[in-house]
Amino acid sequence: MGILVSHQNIYTIHIVMAVFLRFLLQASLLVSCLVCSCLENTYAKEPGQGQHSHSHIVSVSSLLPSTVCNRSRKVSRKDSLELVHKHGPCSELNQGKATTLSWSEILLKDQPRVRSINFRRRYMNSDGNRFEQTKSKNLPFGYDPAIGGGDIYAKIDIGTPGQSNYVILDTGSDITWIQCKPCAQCFKQPSPIFDPSKSSSHTTLPCNSSKCNLLSVSRPPHPQGCVSNKCRYSTGYFDGSFSNGYFVQDKLTFPTADRKSKLVINNYLFGCGLNNSEVNSESSIGLMGLSRAPISFVYQTAPLFKKYFSYCVPSDFSSTGYLTFGKPDDLNNKYIKFTPIPTTPQQSQYYDVIITGISVAGKKLPIKSSVYADGGAIVDSGTAVTRLQPEAYAALRSAFRKEMVRYKFIGGVGNTYDTCYDFSSYDTVVIPKVSFYFEGGAELKVDVKGIMLADDVNTVCLAFTAVDDGDGAILGNIMQRSIQVVHDVEGRRVGFGPGTCA
Numbered sequence: 001m002g003i004l005v006s007h008q009n010i011y012t013i014h015i016v017m018a019v020f021l022r023f024l025l026q027a028s029l030l031v032s033c034l035v036c037s038c039l040e041n042t043y044a045k046e047p048g049q050g051q052h053s054h055s056h057i058v059s060v061s062s063l064l065p066s067t068v069c070n071r072s073r074k075v076s077r078k079d080s081l082e083l084v085h086k087h088g089p090c091s092e093l094n095q096g097k098a099t100t101l102s103w104s105e106i107l108l109k110d111q112p113r114v115r116s117i118n119f120r121r122r123y124m125n126s127d128g129n130r131f132e133q134t135k136s137k138n139l140p141f142g143y144d145p146a147i148g149g150g151d152i153y154a155k156i157d158i159g160t161p162g163q164s165n166y167v168i169l170d171t172g173s174d175i176t177w178i179q180c181k182p183c184a185q186c187f188k189q190p191s192p193i194f195d196p197s198k199s200s201s202h203t204t205l206p207c208n209s210s211k212c213n214l215l216s217v218s219r220p221p222h223p224q225g226c227v228s229n230k231c232r233y234s235t236g237y238f239d240g241s242f243s244n245g246y247f248v249q250d251k252l253t254f255p256t257a258d259r260k261s262k263l264v265i266n267n268y269l270f271g272c273g274l275n276n277s278e279v280n281s282e283s284s285i286g287l288m289g290l291s292r293a294p295i296s297f298v299y300q301t302a303p304l305f306k307k308y309f310s311y312c313v314p315s316d317f318s319s320t321g322y323l324t325f326g327k328p329d330d331l332n333n334k335y336i337k338f339t340p341i342p343t344t345p346q347q348s349q350y351y352d353v354i355i356t357g358i359s360v361a362g363k364k365l366p367i368k369s370s371v372y373a374d375g376g377a378i379v380d381s382g383t384a385v386t387r388l389q390p391e392a393y394a395a396l397r398s399a400f401r402k403e404m405v406r407y408k409f410i411g412g413v414g415n416t417y418d419t420c421y422d423f424s425s426y427d428t429v430v431i432p433k434v435s436f437y438f439e440g441g442a443e444l445k446v447d448v449k450g451i452m453l454a455d456d457v458n459t460v461c462l463a464f465t466a467v468d469d470g471d472g473a474i475l476g477n478i479m480q481r482s483i484q485v486v487h488d489v490e491g492r493r494v495g496f497g498p499g500t501c502a
Helices: 007-044 103-123 210-217 331-335 369-373 390-403
Strands: 055-059 080-085 152-158 163-170 177-179 225-227 230-236 242-255 262-277 286-289 308-312 320-325 337-340 351-353 355-360 377-379 386-388 408-413 417-422 428-432 434-438 443-446 452-456 459-462 464-466 473-475 483-488 493-498
Touching: 103 417, 103 452, 103 473, 152 262, 177 242, 210 230, 210 242, 355 369, 355 390, 369 390, 386 390, 390 417, 390 428, 390 464, 408 459, 443 483, 443 493
Parallel strands: 163 286, 177 262, 377 473, 386 464
Antiparallel strands: 055 428, 080 152, 080 320, 152 163, 152 242, 177 286, 225 230, 230 242, 242 262, 308 320, 308 483, 337 493, 351 377, 355 434, 386 473, 408 417, 417 459, 434 443, 452 459, 483 493
16 A cells, blocks of 8 residues: 655654754763763863973872882983982882972072082183183182082992992083092992092093193192192082092993993093081082083083983982983884073083073063073073073063963962962863973973972962073983983083973
8 A cells, every 4th residue: 555745744853853963062062071071071180191282281289299219110221320209219329218308498498509500601601621810819719510409310330349439410511530548538428438549440541641720721629739649620519519539530430220230431531538517417429520521521522422411300309210321222212302501601611502582381471582592591400490580580470471361370389389279179180381491492391290390289389580680591310200311411412302201
């Protein structure tokens, strides 16, 4: 039997189908939104994965200091040193117990170093090797960079057989020194003091040797001295600490980051300190100079490593990093972008760079190039907190505060940080991304743990501050977290490899 369908029925069917299709479309969009929302919530619980295009979504707990050591799983080549933060739970100096300083204490500890670095940069003459005599004849005691709040160290062995020593890695210092017996004045250190008499490879340099003369041609304050035809060194710091003794050579050995091999450097030149003082003597250790000066580790090992090294500082107090010598041979090398080390107006022992811009949440800050040029900028491993020229910092702070208006602003902490928030009511937060741009097109994308610092959930602060008027910027190791920083001294350039440390 045939079925008769009227025009009215056909019209009704069309209406029903249209409503049904519209329902399906709305349901599809609803499911899509729910999925996106779930994904966003999931990512918010996994710091580093969930990110807006111009912001980080992170759990508040991930910003807090940890008391559990988390050693880096990325082990670089065999010619690498493991880097550890002195006050973190991975530190052998603390027997695995965290003794983390507050961020205010770290900033204050940086102060003498910042002053000493800018003093040297201000009064270095055009050849970079001497201070201007007319301005330096009444210098305050000590004008080497004081040990700052960076406190990143490595473990090395010196002598035959090797005796263990701990040294701060410092790209702002030239000479390597440790404490030695017989010690006229020594500070407390966690390892036995080096005993030259027990090393068969130890040599004290005579005063007229070419190696001793390196002290006199290097940058102050290492004048060549002589006692009983033995070469002596002396170095002082702005914070009142000092080290002096004999300038010697011996075998340097360090266990590599993979813990499977050792690298040996024969006839390494260093200061054997017999008279030493540290203002902050708790768990004090020696120092390895990685600057661009003639007696630094970089120049001494030039035939072996071609004046080329890179490092990844620990991503936080509870993690480890590594220092690699020589040019990288892995795939990460292609992600490194370089900026030239300027040759004018002055050459210095530091790793100078030219900042061309800063962005917050993807927006370039309206800062004139003359602001960045005032005093210049250096990349430094020994300073913890980044210092910017006052006008540049003010612009960064203003833009950052505008992006953080949803959170409870609590002002500053004493006379240290001035942009702090109370995150106690949040499980996750959205933090604007910050990038620095350099001559030649290099970009340093600051990791979220380099943007904000937290002692607890009630006090989380912007991890930048300002230098005094006329002083240059110092890019400290906090903003270098999770960034592979490359120093190509021969090529006169510094490189940044975003995200290549993980």
